Amino acid sequence: MTELQAEQGAQALDVPHEAKTRRNRDALIALAVFVVLALLPAVFSSKLLLDFVIRCAAYGLFATSLNLLVGYTGLISFGHGMFFGLGAYGFGLMMQKTGVPVPVAFVATLAITLVVALVIGAICVRLKEIYFAFVTLAFQMLIHSTILSWVSLTGGDQGLRGGIPRPPFLGIDLSNQLHLYVASCALLVIGLFLMHRIAQSPFGYTLRMIRDNATRASFIGIDVWRAKLTIFVLAALFASTGGIIMALFVSGAYPEFAYWTISGEGIFINMLGGVTTFLGPMVGTVLLLILNDTVTRLTDYHGLVLGIVILFFAIGLRKGLMDFVVEWYAQRRNGAGERG
């Protein structure tokens, strides 16, 4: 056995072990984050903070799942908001019309999203770049128009009215703000953990390869269409979960949840936070919501302020905040290394 072969053999043995260690470490981090978030209400009594975190969970899951498409696979979707809306409407309708327990409605909504995403994705992922972007936008507008037109089911432009019933299950009462907060934190942490595992898995690296050179990926035997469809569907499921949290937060579902502006906000969040790091969209979500909430309190000209912030990131930094921080940190380390 040559030295090289011996080294490769050792690596082959080490990789699963290393992956397992990393998975355990990620699980521990996720658990710690959840514990910290769950304990926040004991330290801060602000209801505003609870509302803020619930909204962060909804938009964070949505934006991070969009980044699985945009940042990891190079699929710029202008219509990802349709799954956010689908989650909100699916869950809301299920609770209003059928009266099933919350977990059943949750799973059923994800099942509906899965089917719809499979059908839409099978058509969309055949296309590339701007064509993919526009066809996703077209499907989003189709779903939005359906919501507006199917008044007897969806309430049309006035949305699902009358509140969403949230009967307690397993001692959890989602009509209680604290319970909703903890449940949202749990969904956020689980969602982020799963998405991180997807991003770090061999499948996640396949997606990066497709993003960088799809032709080369297909030449080495990767079924590009299937991989793209898989991530499209997975991202839809997480976006749908975000929509469910939002429906619970506002106790309703509105056509705006499936409108293109929601997708636009998702893209903006990714631009703000950065697309090259996993946590970029989450940072972008927190930034956008803080900006929105504070600027709206201070001035009616919040559109102008947000526009200036976008310009700053687009022209000034030319990247998202986390991209900038990571790059700056790497340069600093390299500089220190060179000096050392």
Add this chain to the structure above:
Amino acid sequence: MTRTRKPGVSRRATLAMMGAGAVSFATPWVARAQAKSIKVGMPTILSGRVAQLGTSSRNGVMLEVEKVNAAGGLAGRQIEMVIRDSKGQPQEAARVARELVNTDGCEILIDAEASSGAFAVHEVARDLGVLCLHTNSETSALTADPKQHIPNAFRTARQGVHDSIVGGSYAAAIAKAKGLKKWATCSPDYAYGRDTTGEYVTYLKRFAPDIEIISESWPKLFQPDYTEVVTKILQAKPQALYSCLWGGDLTSYIDQANIYALFSQMEVFAVNMADYTALTVVKNLPKGIHSGNRYIKTYPATAENAAWGDAYKAKYNEYPTNWSWENATAIMLLAEASKKANSADGKKIAEALRGLKIKSPFGADGTVTMRAEDQTLVGYAIGWGTTIPQEPYVPQVQAGDWKTIFELEAEWKKSKGYT
């Protein structure tokens, strides 16, 4: 030298007692001063395409708040308005409403939202139990549907079905007199447009059964070009046209339809025309368009209404809108209910509001009533008339009959399964 202690109370003790006395005397005043103001939260639309209406809602509220505060406030507590932009998005309206109550300490909400936002804020009011007055949403279901009912939410706006009953009976009378049998409709393609048009046609046919709808057009909300719609109507050659287009859509439509002389070829009934936002913006306002009153200072033709319109104009340099009077009415009702309950407490005000009748510049008979059964406003001035291109714009308004409205509304509720 020794200091001898004088008998009696020492100077230090006297000062301490005076201090304690002053503190105990002042404490209720300090407490009262702290409790003096009552925060009233108001999510409304201050940006985007209908920002002008949101601003006019804010103006309507502030005009009245100043008067109420000058008169001592709500049971001695000055009203402090906290007004935030909801951008017309329901999720933002819900968030802002929650923030106003939970963080800013608002004890009452004035929900100056369009319909979808109003339903979102309604759910917040249901959750938090805070007193909420819906001031802009005219969607009938908000208060007519018993499933929506919560004891702490009221509506001080018009109701769509009231407008349809009065508009339908007015149009039917003209249709009979002028023999207008072939009708077209042109309304925005969303729930308000479709519901209002449906209800209007129902009542039009009820009073004039031989009319026929020969053409329907449903332009998109905020559609910039109406050429296709105008030519479709002209090709159908109806004798009359109904539309519930509003705001910028209505003014764009009229400007474009003027090019085709549409208004000289048929009788036009536009429910949302008689509001200054539309009347003053249209470049060549056609004569003889039939419209329901939204806000005009000449109807009801009373000194109180004219004075209110002028006071608004003097303060804000523009005339009020339909949303202005609806919001002003919320403050007027709050003030009277607080006086009746002798309290600024939301629950007590809510109790006092049920069935409360107050004097109002906007009342059909000089009063408006917060109907107890469904907690919505009734008795406001509602009528139809024809336009002229200059002030007073609608010189003669034919008043709607509230007795008929109540009868037909009861029937409508029954047909909807609301009773």
